Amino acid sequence: MKVFRPALASAEDMTKFHSDEYIEFLRLITPDNQHEHMRQLKRFNCAEDCPVFDGLFNFCQIYTGGSVGGAVQLNHKKTDTVINWAGGLHHAKKNEASGFCYVNDIVLAILELLKAHQRVLYIDIDIHHGDGVEEAFYTTDRVMTVSFHKFGEYFPGTGHLQDVGQHRGKYYSVNVPLKDGIDDEAYVALFKPVMAKVMEMYQPDAVVFQSGADSLTGDRLGCFNLSIRGHGECLKYMQTFGVPLLVLGGGGYTIRNVARCWTYETGCLLGHDLENKLPVNDYSEYFGPTHELQIAPSNMENQNTPEYLQGVLNKILENLSKIPPKPSVPFHDVPPDAIDPDSIGRVKEDPDQKGGGAEAEAARRSDPRELEPEDGDRDDKPSRHDASAKEEADGEKKVKEEKVEGAEAVKAELGDAADAKDPEDAADEAQDAGKDAMDVDEEAKSPGKGAGIMASDHGDQ
Ligand SMILES: [Zn+2]
Numbered sequence: 001m002k003v004f005r006p007a008l009a010s011a012e013d014m015t016k017f018h019s020d021e022y023i024e025f026l027r028l029i030t031p032d033n034q035h036e037h038m039r040q041l042k043r044f045n046c047a048e049d050c051p052v053f054d055g056l057f058n059f060c061q062i063y064t065g066g067s068v069g070g071a072v073q074l075n076h077k078k079t080d081t082v083i084n085w086a087g088g089l090h091h092a093k094k095n096e097a098s099g100f101c102y103v104n105d106i107v108l109a110i111l112e113l114l115k116a117h118q119r120v121l122y123i124d125i126d127i128h129h130g131d132g133v134e135e136a137f138y139t140t141d142r143v144m145t146v147s148f149h150k151f152g153e154y155f156p157g158t159g160h161l162q163d164v165g166q167h168r169g170k171y172y173s174v175n176v177p178l179k180d181g182i183d184d185e186a187y188v189a190l191f192k193p194v195m196a197k198v199m200e201m202y203q204p205d206a207v208v209f210q211s212g213a214d215s216l217t218g219d220r221l222g223c224f225n226l227s228i229r230g231h232g233e234c235l236k237y238m239q240t241f242g243v244p245l246l247v248l249g250g251g252g253y254t255i256r257n258v259a260r261c262w263t264y265e266t267g268c269l270l271g272h273d274l275e276n277k278l279p280v281n282d283y284s285e286y287f288g289p290t291h292e293l294q295i296a297p298s299n300m301e302n303q304n305t306p307e308y309l310q311g312v313l314n315k316i317l318e319n320l321s322k323i324p325p326k327p328s329v330p331f332h333d334v335p336p337d338a339i340d341p342d343s344i345g346r347v348k349e350d351p352d353q354k355g356g357g358a359e360a361e362a363a364r365r366s367d368p369r370e371l372e373p374e375d376g377d378r379d380d381k382p383s384r385h386d387a388s389a390k391e392e393a394d395g396e397k398k399v400k401e402e403k404v405e406g407a408e409a410v411k412a413e414l415g416d417a418a419d420a421k422d423p424e425d426a427a428d429e430a431q432d433a434g435k436d437a438m439d440v441d442e443e444a445k446s447p448g449k450g451a452g453i454m455a456s457d458h459g460d461q
Pocket residue numbers: 126127128212214250251252
């Protein structure tokens with residue numbers, strides 16, 4: 001395992017997906033000046049679940065830099081697996097924050113991967129629908145999104161079985177709606193055949209895995225009944241395909257179990273089944289009374305009947321059988337790396353001793369530009385904690401309308417790539433372009449077997 005300190009993502013990097021206005025707002029808003037910008041707070045949904053806090057933009061730069069930098073490492077074949085547990089903020093939209101997510105590091109990392117990969121698969125096992133990522137790639141076949149989530153009177157309200165993508169993206173969005181109480185056995189029995197079919201039909205050359213831990217049993221906001229082993233089984237299964245893998249964090253609100261889960265999964269990716277007894281450490285008191293790595297499922301009822309799950313599986317397999325095997329697209333002019341791979345420093349000593357986060361924060365605070373003051377009252381948007389059915393319905397309608405906007409932003413970023421003509425020509429063209437695009441060095445010719453870890457501390461926050 002190698003540990004890296006990510007280069008910070010710049011505002012310009014972020015506008016590869018997000019609107020200039022929204023990123024400029026994130027860059028300049030602070031708890032001290034936010035009262036002068038009520039209209040913009042509302043417009044960009046920075047209230048309730050997405051409050052403004054000290055160091056907000058720097059936080060976004062760090063976790064986004066980890067994911068995008070990880071994608072650059074994979075593009076250059078520096079490693080075959082990258083982890084950024086600080087990333088995975090799947091709800092953020094082109095023009096607004098949503099569900100604790102401000103900048104969508106996943107969309108930005110996938111856009112980076114598309115510079116060197118023809119088809120990228122996105123898998124999301126957070127308990128919430130991966131709406132921001134699905135929306136961004138809803139009309140393209142270059143990215144397939146697969147989300148397993150609780151559906152029905154639950155944030156964000158999207159992710160219906162019948163939402164399968166549009167235009168060229170039809171059948172390239174896969175939604176697996178689930179009910180309360182799903183256990184390891186039922187979840188894995190659905191996950192594996194769905195993903196086996198996806199891998200067979202789509203044959204991605206890179207996989208992004210959002211490993212949200214709020215699908216675990218006992219989560220403060222969740223309602224599933226997965227153990228850490230069941231959750232990790234999904235990740236282990238995806239590793240067996242031998243495709244370059246970018247593993248990201250996500251939700252998780254019973255913090256001690258989030259730490260347990262991502263520790264266990266880091267071990268899985270490195271081929272170690274970690275001992276159940278936790279070693280004594282500074283945080284031991286958080287893990288009592290068991291002081292164990294694994295957690296036991298509860299006795300809650302599994303509301304997903306075998307008939308229901310079989311129906312969902314049948315429909316998804318039917319949809320997947322409609323896509324042409326291995327769609328390919330040409331690469332046109334491949335843009336340069338978002339982040340200079342040489343700027344991603346391997347951490348040899350204590351990363352907190354180096355500059356970076358604090359310096360960037362200081363620079364931001366001294367920036368002479370300011371947001372225009374304004375007046376007007378805030379009109380609260382639905383919160384993910386208490387969204388009523390009506391609010392969810394409104395939310396869903398809004399997302400459908402916005403789908404085009406988010407998707408258009410991504411299409412522009414991909415150039416004409418989404419409009420491939422002859423698949424045969426496209427494949428050849430892509431291969432050539434791909435070769436040119438990759439600056440393959442000696443190390444890259446023999447990708448390391450170990451997992452490269454994008455370390456991400458949180459600066460001075
Ligand atoms: Zn979540």
